[in-house]
Amino acid sequence: MDKIKVRFAPSPTGPLHIGGARSALFNYLFATHNGGELVLRIEDTDLDRSRREYEDEIIDSLHWLGLKWNEGVDIPGPNGPYRQTERLDIYAKYTLQLLESGQAYYCFCSEEELEAERKALLASGEMQKYSGKCRSLSDAEKAAKFAQGIKPAIRFRVPEHEEYVVDDLVRGRVSFASDDIGDFIIVKSDGIPTYNFAVVIDDVLMGITHVIRAEEHLSNTPRQLAIYDALKLKRPEFAHISLILGSDRQKMSKRHGATSLIQYRQMGYLPEALFNFLALLGWSPEGEEEILAPAEIMNAFTLERVAKSPAVFDLDKLNWLNQQYIKKLEAGELAELVKPYLEDSVWNEQILKLDQEHYNLMVMAVRDHLVALSDIKQEVEVFLAGLTYENEAKQLLSEEDVLPVLEVFGDGLGEFMPVDEVKSYLKRLTKELKLKPKNVFMPVRCALSGRTHGPDLPSMVSFWGCDETRRRLQHSIEMIKEWR
RNA sequence: GGCCCCUUGGUCAAGCGGUCUAAGACACCGCCCUUUCACGGCGGUAACGGGGGUUCGAGUCCCCCAGGGGUCACCA
Numbered sequence: 422m423d424k425i426k427v428r429f430a431p432s433p434t435g436p437l438h439i440g441g442a443r444s445a446l447f448n449y450l451f452a453t454h455n456g457g458e459l460v461l462r463i464e465d466t467d468l469d470r471s472r473r474e475y476e477d478e479i480i481d482s483l484h485w486l487g488l489k490w491n492e493g494v495d496i497p498g499p500n501g502p503y504r505q506t507e508r509l510d511i512y513a514k515y516t517l518q519l520l521e522s523g524q525a526y527y528c529f530c531s532e533e534e535l536e537a538e539r540k541a542l543l544a545s546g547e548m549q550k551y552s553g554k555c556r557s558l559s560d561a562e563k564a565a566k567f568a569q570g571i572k573p574a575i576r577f578r579v580p581e582h583e584e585y586v587v588d589d590l591v592r593g594r595v596s597f598a599s600d601d602i603g604d605f606i607i608v609k610s611d612g613i614p615t616y617n618f619a620v621v622i623d624d625v626l627m628g629i630t631h632v633i634r635a636e637e638h639l640s641n642t643p644r645q646l647a648i649y650d651a652l653k654l655k656r657p658e659f660a661h662i663s664l665i666l667g668s669d670r671q672k673m674s675k676r677h678g679a680t681s682l683i684q685y686r687q688m689g690y691l692p693e694a695l696f697n698f699l700a701l702l703g704w705s706p707e708g709e710e711e712i713l714a715p716a717e718i719m720n721a722f723t724l725e726r727v728a729k730s731p732a733v734f735d736l737d738k739l740n741w742l743n744q745q746y747i748k749k750l751e752a753g754e755l756a757e758l759v760k761p762y763l764e765d766s767v768w769n770e771q772i773l774k775l776d777q778e779h780y781n782l783m784v785m786a787v788r789d790h791l792v793a794l795s796d797i798k799q800e801v802e803v804f805l806a807g808l809t810y811e812n813e814a815k816q817l818l819s820e821e822d823v824l825p826v827l828e829v830f831g832d833g834l835g836e837f838m839p840v841d842e843v844k845s846y847l848k849r850l851t852k853e854l855k856l857k858p859k860n861v862f863m864p865v866r867c868a869l870s871g872r873t874h875g876p877d878l879p880s881m882v883s884f885w886g887c888d889e890t891r892r893r894l895q896h897s898i899e900m901i902k903e904w905r
Numbered sequence: 906g907g908c909c910c911c912u913u914g915g916u917c918a919a920g921c922g923g924u925c926u927a928a929g930a931c932a933c934c935g936c937c938c939u940u941u942c943a944c945g946g947c948g949g950u951a952a953c954g955g956g957g958g959u960u961c962g963a964g965u966c967c968c969c970c971a972g973g974g975g976u977c978a979c980c981a
Binding site: 430431432434464466467469470528530532535536539542543545549550574575592595596597598601602603605606608609610611613615616617620635636637638639640641643661663664666668670671672698701702703705707708709710711712728729730731732733734735737738739740741742744748787789790847851857858859860861862863865866867872873874875876877878879 | 911
C-alpha cells in the first residue's frame with residue numbers, strides 16, 4: 422500500500438472553527454497513527470471572502486493546537502504551490518481537456534436567470550438542478566455570446582444514468598444517481614475554479630490517499646467522483662466525519678457562543694485539553710480512560726472507532742477536561758500561562774511588585790479552582806484587594822468567642838513566612854485553645870480576608886507576611902468592637 | 906421538495922446476534938474527606954425513537970415510519 426497522505430484544506434474566510442479544527446485533528450491523527458503525511462492546503466478560490474489574515478490566523482490556531490504537517494502553504498514541498506489561487510494554470514490544463522472532450526461546456530446564463538430558474542423549480546416542487554440550457558449551444562451561438570462580451574462560466578456535463586458509489590471509511594457504502602445531479606460549474610466566469618473541481622485536481626496532484634472531511638461534503642462527493650472519472654484519475658479513499666452541533670442540535674454557529682479556536686485560547690483553555698476534547702467528539706478509545714495525552718490519542722486512533730452520528734458540543738465536559746489539565750500544571754508553568762491574564766487585569770500594578778516566590782504562591786493557591794486560565798483574575802482578588810467584609814463573614818466575626826481567638830492568634834504571630842509554619846502554628850493554637858479547628862480557622866480567615874471561603878488560609882497568611890497580616894487582623898478587631 | 910446521512914440516559918459515548926436485568930465519562934443528586942470553597946473518594950437517578958420482519962435468541966441484521974441533520978450556489 423502506498424504511504425498514507427492526507428490533507429487539511431481550510432478556506433481562509435474566517436478564524437478556524439471548532440469543526441474545522443476537529444477535521445484537521447482527525448487528519449493529523451490518522452496520518453501520525455499510520456506513519457503518513459499531512460498537507461496543509463489553502464482553498465482561497467472565493468476571492469471575495471478570502472483574506473490573508475485569516476490564513477495566518479488559521480495556521481496559528483493549528484500550531485497552537487499542536488498539529489504539525491509535512492508540507493503546505495508555509496512549508497515548501499514537492500507539490501506546491503499550496504494556495505489554490507496560485508495554481509490557476511494547473512487547473513486550466515484540465516479545464517481545457519474537459520472542454521475539448523465535450524465533458525464540460527461554456528454556460529452563458531446570468532446569475533439572475535439561474536436564480537429565477539431555481540425559484541421556479543422550487544415553487545413547482547421539482548428537482549432543483551440546472552436546466553442544461555447551454556448544454557448544446559452551436560458554435561455560432563457561442564460566438565454570438567462571446568461577441569456580446571458575456572464572460573461564460575464552465576459547467577461540467579454530468580453523465581446520465583450513472584451511479585456513483587463511495588465506499589466511505591466511516592459511513593460504509595453510499596451511492597448517488599447521477600441523474601439527481603445537475604451540471605455544475607467548475608470554473609467561474611472570472612476564470613477561478615470552484616471547490617468541486619479544484620479539490621479533485623489538487624488531491625490527485627498532491628498524492629492524497631485519504632480524504633477525511635466533514636459530513637457536509639458527503640453530497641458533494643458524487644460530483645467529485647464524476648470529475649475523477651472524466652479525467653481518468655485515481656480516486657482516493659473517503660471518510661466523512663459527522664458534524665459538531667450546538668446544544669440545540671443545530672449546526673454550530675456564532676449564536677452558540679464561542680465557535681473559533683482562538684476564542685477558546687483567549688478564554689484560557691489549554692491546547693492539550695482542546696486536543697483531548699475534540700478527539701473525544703466522534704471518536705472513542707478502547708479503554709475507559711478519557712484523559713489522554715496527544716501521543717496516547719495518536720497511538721490509539723483509528724477510523725474504525727469514529728462515530729457516524731453527529732455530536733453536540735458539550736462545554737461542561739470541555740471545562741472539566743481543562744480543569745484536569747490545569748491541575749496537573751506545576752508552579753512555573755502555571756505562573757507563565759496565567760501571566761497574560763493578570764497583566765490584562767486591574768491587579769497588574771500590584772502583581773508587578775511581587776517577587777517570583779509570592780507570585781507563585783498565589784497562583785498555586787488558587788490553581789485547583791481554575792476552570793479556565795482567565796478565571797485567575799477573580800481568584801486572585803482576595804490576595805490583592807483591600808479588606809472588605811462579606812455579610813456572612815461579618816456575621817461570623819460578630820459571634821461571642823471570636824475576639825479572643827483573634828487576639829491570641831495575633832499575639833503568637835512571629836516573623837515566620839513559609840506556609841507550613843503558618844499551618845502548624847494554627848494547628849498548635851487549636852490545641853492550646855481546646856477548640857475545634859473550624860473555630861480557629863474560620864474566624865481568622867474572615868478577619869483576614871473578609872470572606873467565609875477562599876484559598877487555603879496558611880497560603881494567604883504566608884503571602885501577606887506578618888506585617889500585612891497584623892494590619893488586617895488589627896483592622897478587623899477594631900471593626901468587630903465597633904459592630905457591637 | 907429531491908437526494909444523502911444519522912437515531913443507546915440531559916450530553917459524549919461502549920456495544921459490532923446470546924456474557925445487555927446495557928460499560929465508562931461529563932452534568933445532576935447524596936454521603937465521606939476537610940479550616941471554607943474547590944479538589945478527591947464512594948454511591949445514586951437516568952437510555953436502546955416507533956412499528957413490522959429474520960432468528961431458538963436483536964440495542965446489535967432487514968424493511969417501513971417518525972424525528973434530526975446535511976446538500977441541491979459563478980461558497981467552500
